[in-house]
Amino acid sequence: MERTRGGVFIALEGVEGAGKSTQVRLLEEWLRGRGLDPVVTREPGGTAVGEEARRILLESEHVTAETELLLMLAARSALVTEVIRPALESGRVVVTDRFDLSTMAYQAYGRGLPAAEVEAMNRFATGGLTPDVTVLLDVDPEVGSRRRGGAGRDRIERAGVAFHGRVAGAYRLLAEGQDRIARVDGSDGPAAVHERVLALLSARFPETFPGGAG
């Protein structure tokens, strides 16, 4: 299902500790500084159903790969219907911390669920809505893990080095040759990465991001 052309839909993606939440916050500040009123959200979460699903997904020990996928998609379906689609239709910029690429990286490649089915189920959950651009913050999983330091680790974060290695490899693979996925070097400090993100967005959406970081 195509949406009525309106706002710009931006997703930030990457491994744990890649700096997504930091870049989402910097982007929001930048947009507000230009008088815009972006909708900022995260996945899983962002709605009553989504936050409940997040709690089960990250805290319950008894979640199979299939249940994990279904809960992620239930949360996404609610978020698209209740938050993202209405915001885009009213012309607002939507910035989300994770979206569909996470599901491909974590549930298909990380957990080993069949990619074609995961893709089809995601399409059902979103009604075919995809981000206008997905910014992949590219950092090695070890760097992300170091950045997170001793922060409390949830069930998915505890899934092990091999799992997170597959996720990181999947992100790079999935981004190859895809215009809708822009890989940005996320290994420098937050301000340098923010400038890279803005330069990219400015090139793609000059009306919303005139002049990039300047």
Ligand code: T5A
């Ligand atoms: N998931 C999600 C799936 O399995 N499938 C799905 O479909 C979806 C949508 C979500 C979990 O759910 C999984 C993936 C996840 O495991 P979460 O708590 O939202 O859980 O986890 P993350 O999104 O990974 O959040 P993190 O906080 O771990 O990582 P971020 O947001 O990438 O990193 P951020 O910005 O919080 O930064 C982490 C630390 O590094 C510093 C920050 O100050 C912070 O201390 N930092 C930097 N340091 C140096 N240089 C930079 N450029 C830095 N940027 C940030």
